[in-house]
Amino acid sequence: MDKQEQILKAALKLFVEFGFHGTPTSRIAQEAGVSNGTLFHYYKTKDELVVALYIYIKSNLAACMSGNRPAGETIKATFKREFIATLYWAKENPMEFRFTQQFLSSPYLSMISIDEIKKQTKHFFDLMQEAIDARVLKPLPLDLLFTLLSSHISGINQYLITSNLDAAKEQELIQTSFDLVWDMIT
Amino acid sequence: MDKQEQILKAALKLFVEFGFHGTPTSRIAQEAGVSNGTLFHYYKTKDELVVALYIYIKSNLAACMSGNRPAGETIKATFKREFIATLYWAKENPMEFRFTQQFLSSPYLSMISIDEIKKQTKHFFDLMQEAIDARVLKPLPLDLLFTLLSSHISGINQYLITSNLDAAKEQELIQTSFDLVWDMIT
């Protein structure tokens, strides 16, 4: 019954369907089952709500990934596990995935502090640096590797969403798409 | 002095800077140096303007690419030429590139007819089909290949924009990034 969360959930749904511009705060409040005043009690402005939603979603994703790297796991296995986990997360949270894409290619992006972005990507940058030091990955700039990987993932995901494969085919694609990108960067 | 074009140019600039929601039609008209009425004379609604702008940009890009496939050019060379042309177009037209990304991940996307999308991508799908028939490309679904290539391109471009490389490094990256993706799909 956390009203803050209800508001975020409602905002997510409406933003994905109608865009940022197409969803009035009043409808968000309505969908969340709270009053207009309550919404503005928690989020001083609509922009603040949008940014809060982005950070909320990102930390959800991060929570899915971090924490449990098995001891002795090879670097490749770690990459594969996280690659696949990200794909599954996106598959199971299509609204969150779409919102993130929408947010990242909108002017809202500039409202997020660089520190916040660094914080979110640090885990992954560390992993890539480790892989380069161990001569597993090609010694490309980290930013480039990151961009290549994430655009690959979002591309695959876009495909998974639009073409409805059965579970087996989907499984297969996820596996092979990892191999494709892994060969590319090693 | 084509007022329609002035309107589209102004809209592009403002949309990229402030987003669809953040730019009133009145400001577009102002920036374009025409009256409010003129804008609505050419575009019945704001949505229609947004869609028209997308189609306008896409046909600009298409004009950069099509038409001049040299006789006897190998399939790989064709892919490479078009890959590089796309990257250069995006590099030289950053606003158009950003707008396209923003548009594609917004609900406006659904306002475009499937025919329009097919028309835009037909050239490329034909090329890929030819490459598969010639056993050059892996026999993956065309949609998947398309998604992989375009997400790779937009990833590389994002990197080119954010990290300001000098011309030589940039040239090098463009070449190697093609090889990377080519190896992936062949």
Added chain:
DNA sequence: ATTTTTGTGGAGTGATTAGTCAATCTTTAA
């Protein structure tokens, strides 16, 4: 028990916005 803080509602407001309209100007066609 009493005060203070925090959460909640919802009517209200001023500013803004997409879109209209009638009047003028420009071009084209006969």
Added chain:
DNA sequence: TTAAAGATTGACTAATCACTCCACAAAAAT
């Protein structure tokens, strides 16, 4: 030359929106 069609203007409007305000309720702190 004249008429018709199209282009252009900018004031105008009805609706909408982000956000405020104040009253009250619940919980926490004293």
